[in-house]
Amino acid sequence: KAGVTQTPRYLIKTRGQQVTLSCSPISGHRSVSWYQQTPGQGLQFLFEYFSETQRNKGNFPGRFSGRQFSNSRSEMNVSTLELGDSALYLCASSPGTSSTGYEQYFGPGTRLTVT
Amino acid sequence: AQSVSQHNHHVILSEAASLELGCNYSYGGTVNLFWYVQYPGQHLQLLLKYFSGDPLVKGIKGFEAEFIKSKFSFNLRKPSVQWSDTAEYFCAVILAAGNKLTFGGGTRVLVKP
Numbered sequence: 001k002a003g004v005t006q007t008p009r010y011l012i013k014t015r016g017q018q019v020t021l022s023c024s025p026i027s028g029h030r031s032v033s034w035y036q037q038t039p040g041q042g043l044q045f046l047f048e049y050f051s052e053t054q055r056n057k058g059n060f061p062g063r064f065s066g067r068q069f070s071n072s073r074s075e076m077n078v079s080t081l082e083l084g085d086s087a088l089y090l091c092a093s094s095p096g097t098s099s100t101g102y103e104q105y106f107g108p109g110t111r112l113t114v115t
Numbered sequence: 116a117q118s119v120s121q122h123n124h125h126v127i128l129s130e131a132a133s134l135e136l137g138c139n140y141s142y143g144g145t146v147n148l149f150w151y152v153q154y155p156g157q158h159l160q161l162l163l164k165y166f167s168g169d170p171l172v173k174g175i176k177g178f179e180a181e182f183i184k185s186k187f188s189f190n191l192r193k194p195s196v197q198w199s200d201t202a203e204y205f206c207a208v209i210l211a212a213g214n215k216l217t218f219g220g221g222t223r224v225l226v227k228p
Binding site: 033035042043045048056058090092102103104105106107108109 | 147149151157158159160161164166205209214215216217218219220221
């Protein structure tokens with residue numbers, strides 16, 4: 001099976017702009033989670049989607065949003081970018097049910113730099 | 116809220132030395148536990164996982180971990196490391212599907228040839 005893919009891999013944006021990141025999960029996986037990785041804060045959970053519904057959300061401001069499509073692909077959007085949003089954004093894919101296991105498989109990430 | 120602690124931030128070893136990385140979590144209920152590895156320039160990869168059953172779990176590349184419920188610990192071990200084990204290792208816990216995967220702060224391991 002193909003792994004989790006994320007596009008774009010690198011992105012440079014200016015403060016105040018908005019950005020949309022995309023994630024395609026492993027075929028058959030219905031759960032997609034998003035994480036932010038920074039040197040200072042480590043890996044922090046943003047939100048999780050399962051069958052197009054947001055099941056859980058982390059402690060990030062409303063500028064961070066996401067959605068999931070019927071084919072399980074997911075996008076996350078960050079509006080009004082701030083310098084502190086510079087990070088590696090990781091997408092993780094999972095079967096998402098107790099019968100199939102909760103392990104999450106990560107994509108390569110999108111490196112976002114805000115200038 | 117659950118939390119995960121990895122007490123060693125940096126570990127430096129010589130090849131063939133044994134490795135043990137500590138991981139403790141704060142939640143008292145049923146948990147699923149994981150160790151992930153991030154090699155330089157690569158994405159996070161699942162090393163091993165514990166859901167239930169035998170508390171000693173074996174993963175890829177010769178790694179194993181032991182779940183000790185009474186100590187809320189899930190320590191990672193490898194009897195003999197190689198230079199290629201140089202990476203950052205993350206312990207993580209999840210309570211149930213749909214809940215967040217909570218990561219420890221990570222341990223950077225440097226194996227000297």
